[in-house]
Amino acid sequence: MELDFAKLSRPERYKLLVSTVVPRPIALVTTVSKDGIVNSAPFSFFNAMSSEPPLVVLGLEVTDYSPRKDTGDNIRDTGEFVVSLVSEAIAPHMNLCAMDFPAEEDEMDSAGLTAVPGVKVNVPYIKESPVSFECKRMTTMEVGTGNRIVVGEVVYMHIDDACFDAEKMYVDAPMLKLIGRMHGGGWYTTTAGMFNMPRIAYADWAVERKRP
Template sequence: MLIDFAGLKPVEAYEWMSALIVPRPIAWVSTLDGQGRANLAPFSFFQMITGKPPTLLICPLLQRGGKLKDTVNNISASGEFVVNLAGPAQAQVLNATSFPFEAGVSEFEACGLQAAPSRLVQPPRVEGAVASFECKLAMMEPYPRHEPSCHLIFGQVLAAHVDDQLLDADGKLDPGQVDLLFRMGGEWYGRSRTESNFTLPRPR
């Protein structure tokens, strides 16, 4: 089957791509608005970019009517955010934070989540998250520039908080213990720690 994307509506292109480009990690992004009110929202268009300097990317889509998400406005104003990574046990509450609350409503409070202080940035992190990356804004660009549908937000990682249970006896991260929630297509979700996972050394 050949799919000609030139003939697809944007929502159709989204459905094909989001169902086939899987699994997608979820950035659970916490920010602060100008009044110091916390915002928390999940984004599955998210990825690591480079380790030099340590940088990640989130891509919040525009809302209907072209309105910017609170996350974009807050990062643009403050230059700071935290990317939290959720585990399977947090699936329900993470999904709850995707509700389109009015600007100024704290998803932490509305969804019963505990906020924990960050060390190097002002936005709080999610207490109990598998890991949290404290970031400063490195670059923000609308894309495509002539008719934006999203914003590319690059964040330089300043610090990370990692669950101690993921560390081995030497204090290093044990990849086999990392169990993250991720997005599939439609309303499907998955987890990274399963019996079907396997190791595969790179060829030398």
């Protein structure tokens, strides 16, 4: 099957992308409005894109069933946000944050999550998350009809001591027990089913290829 995206509707393109680009990491994004109201919302159009400078990217998608604009507006107004990664333990809390709360209501508090003041940004991170990144907005691109792509620089990180060896700078990734977003209808996945496949050096591969 061949599909020309120029001939598809927006919902059709969205469905195809989110059903095939899987699994996607989930950013539970915390922001603060100009009036000091804390907002927490999950986004799976998210990933790390650079280590120098250390950058993360958020895709703030506006759809008919998710018209949320608070996150993008708050980042635009303050230039700051926090990305907390979602573990199996806080998945139900993240799901509550996905609801369309009134703009004046604190989703983090309503979802039973604990806000801890940021160190380098005036935005709280989530205590229950195993990893949180404090970020400063580098740039925002307005794309499509109401969508935004936000590039943020990571300026500070919080990580569960039990999952991190500071001397070796080693993260025990399986111990984080993070989840990822799958296709529509509320499907998620865990990181339990992993396999190891070391990268092969070209020189070694070339030698093996020549063997009889």
